[in-house]
Amino acid sequence: MTMPEKDSAYGSGGSFSRQGMQIYTLGNDVARVRIANYGARLLAFEYDGRDVVYGPKTADAVLKDTCYCGAICGRVANRIAGASLTIGDKEYRLYANDGENHLHGGRIGFSHRYWKVEKHQSDVLELTLESPSGEEGYPGHVRVRAVYRLQNARLSLTMEADTTECTALNLTNHVYWNLLGEGRIDDLSLSVAAESYTPMAQHIPTGEILPVQGTLYDLRSPVQLGKLLHEMGEGLDDNYALPHGVDSGGVQRVACLSGGGLRMELSTDAPGLQVYTGDWLSERPRGGIALEAQGWPDAPHHPDFPSIMLDPGEVFTRTVVWQLV
Numbered sequence: 382m383t384m385p386e387k388d389s390a391y392g393s394g395g396s397f398s399r400q401g402m403q404i405y406t407l408g409n410d411v412a413r414v415r416i417a418n419y420g421a422r423l424l425a426f427e428y429d430g431r432d433v434v435y436g437p438k439t440a441d442a443v444l445k446d447t448c449y450c451g452a453i454c455g456r457v458a459n460r461i462a463g464a465s466l467t468i469g470d471k472e473y474r475l476y477a478n479d480g481e482n483h484l485h486g487g488r489i490g491f492s493h494r495y496w497k498v499e500k501h502q503s504d505v506l507e508l509t510l511e512s513p514s515g516e517e518g519y520p521g522h523v524r525v526r527a528v529y530r531l532q533n534a535r536l537s538l539t540m541e542a543d544t545t546e547c548t549a550l551n552l553t554n555h556v557y558w559n560l561l562g563e564g565r566i567d568d569l570s571l572s573v574a575a576e577s578y579t580p581m582a583q584h585i586p587t588g589e590i591l592p593v594q595g596t597l598y599d600l601r602s603p604v605q606l607g608k609l610l611h612e613m614g615e616g617l618d619d620n621y622a623l624p625h626g627v628d629s630g631g632v633q634r635v636a637c638l639s640g641g642g643l644r645m646e647l648s649t650d651a652p653g654l655q656v657y658t659g660d661w662l663s664e665r666p667r668g669g670i671a672l673e674a675q676g677w678p679d680a681p682h683h684p685d686f687p688s689i690m691l692d693p694g695e696v697f698t699r700t701v702v703w704q705l706v
Contacts, residue, residue: 401495402440405506407531412705414531417443420452420492421508421527423556428534428705429643431562435659435669448662449555450669452492453527453540454485456512456519457689458553459620459655459678462585466681468520468547468690475518482585485555487517491525492555505530514546521546521693534705542697550697551676551689553651557659557669561641565667566658567607569640573600573654574633575621579677579686586679586686590622603639606658606670616660616667620653620677632700636672648702649674652687674701 403418415425415438422443426434436450437443443450464477476487485492491510500507505528512523521544528539540552559566578598579586593599597613600621610616623635635654636647647654651674659669676689691697 402443403498404440405498405501407502407504407506407529409504409531409533412531412534412536414529414536416506416529417451418496418498418508419443420449420494421496421510422451422453422492423529423536423538423554424451426536426703426705431641433558433560433562433643433645433705435557435559435662435665448557448659449485449492451554451556453552454555454673455491455525455550455552456486456517456523457483457549457551458485458555458673458675459551460484460584461549462679462682464518466549468549473518473520479584483517490517491552496527499526504532519548521548521691523548523550523691525552535702536704537700537702540697540699542691543693543695544691545693547690547692549681549689550691551680552697552699553655553673553675554701555671555673557662557671558638558645559669560638560643560645565607565665566640566670567610567667568605569638569670570603570605571600571636571638571656571670572603573621573636573656575623575635575654576601577622579620579622579653581619584618584678586620586677586683588683588685590685593621600656603637610658610660610667616658618655618657618660620655622677623649623652623654632702635674638670638672644706646704646706647672647674648700648704650698650700651675653677674699 413427461483464475464483475483496508525542634648655673657671680686
C-alpha cells in the first residue's frame with residue numbers, strides 16, 4: 382500500500398513539477414522516498430518518522446544546490462587530476478571545474494542534467510540519459526539507465542551504461558545521510574569494511590595503497606564520527622579500497638551508519654567507497670555524510686587502480702543498496 386502524501390505540493394500521481402523539475406514519490410507503509418528527474422537525485426528517505434537524507438527538498442532549492450546532494454555524478458565521479466586523460470595515444474582535455482582538476486563530470490555533469498523518466502510506479506523509478514560524444518571533453522556517445530527500487534525500507538539503485546567509443550565512466554550516487562534527521566553527524570557511528578585506503582594530496586591520490594591498521598582511517602569497527610574528526614583535526618574526504626574488488630560481480634555489505642536508534646547498511650559491487658563527512662557543505666557543515674560507492678578517484682592516471690575505462694560492446698553496471706533498520 383502506498384503511503385499517503387503528507388505534502389499537498391505533491392499530487393496524487395506521486396510527482397511534483399516546477400519549470401521542468403519533477404519530483405517523484407515511491408512509497409509503501411514502511412518507507413517513502415522522493416527522487417528528482419534533475420540529476421536523478423535522491424532527495425528524501427522517510428522512515429521511522431524522520432527524513433534521514435540531508436539536502437534540498439524543493440525544486441527551487443535543488444536547482445541552487447552546489448554540493449551534488451543526492452545526485453548521480455558522471456561521467457566520472459570524483460576527481461581527475463589536471464582535467465585530462467589519455468586513451469590509446471590521444472589526450473582528451475576535460476573541463477576543469479575544481480581548480481586545475483575535473484570533478485564529478487565537469488561544468489554540467491550528469492548531476493545537472495534533466496533525466497528522462499521511462500517508468501514510474503509506487504515501488505520503482507526508471508530514468509535514462511544520453512551524453513553525446515565530446516560532452517565535457519569525453520569521447521563516445523554514452524547511454525545511461527538508472528533504476529531506483531523501494532522494497533519495505535530497502536532502496537536499491539542500479540546503474541547501467543554503454544558507449545560508442547572507449548571512454549572513462551565512473552558513476553556514483555552522492556546522497557548525504559543523517560540518521561538523526563537534523564543537526565550534525567558528530568553523534569553518528571560509522572564502520573567501513575576496508576583494510577586499505579588511498580592517501581590523498583590536495584584531494585588527489587598519491588598512488589599509494591596503504592593499510593588502515595594502526596591509523597585513524599581504520600573504520601573496520603564502528604567509530605563515533607565527532608570523536609574521530611576531532612582526533613584527525615579535519616574532515617574525511619577519502620577513498621576506501623573495498624575488499625571484494627572490481628571483478629567480484631557481487632553486491633556485498635561494506636558500510637554501516639548508526640545513530641538515533643536507526644542503522645543504515647550500505648551494500649555495493651563498487652571497488653571503492655568515498656567517505657566525505659560534509660565539512661564544506663554550504664548550508665550546514667557536517668549536516669550529512671556522503672558514502673559514495675564508486676571507482677577510485679583519478680584512476681586513469683594510476684595503472685594499479687581498478688580501471689574505469691568502458692569499451693564499445695561492454696555494459697557498465699553498478700549497484701548500491703541502502704537498507705534502513
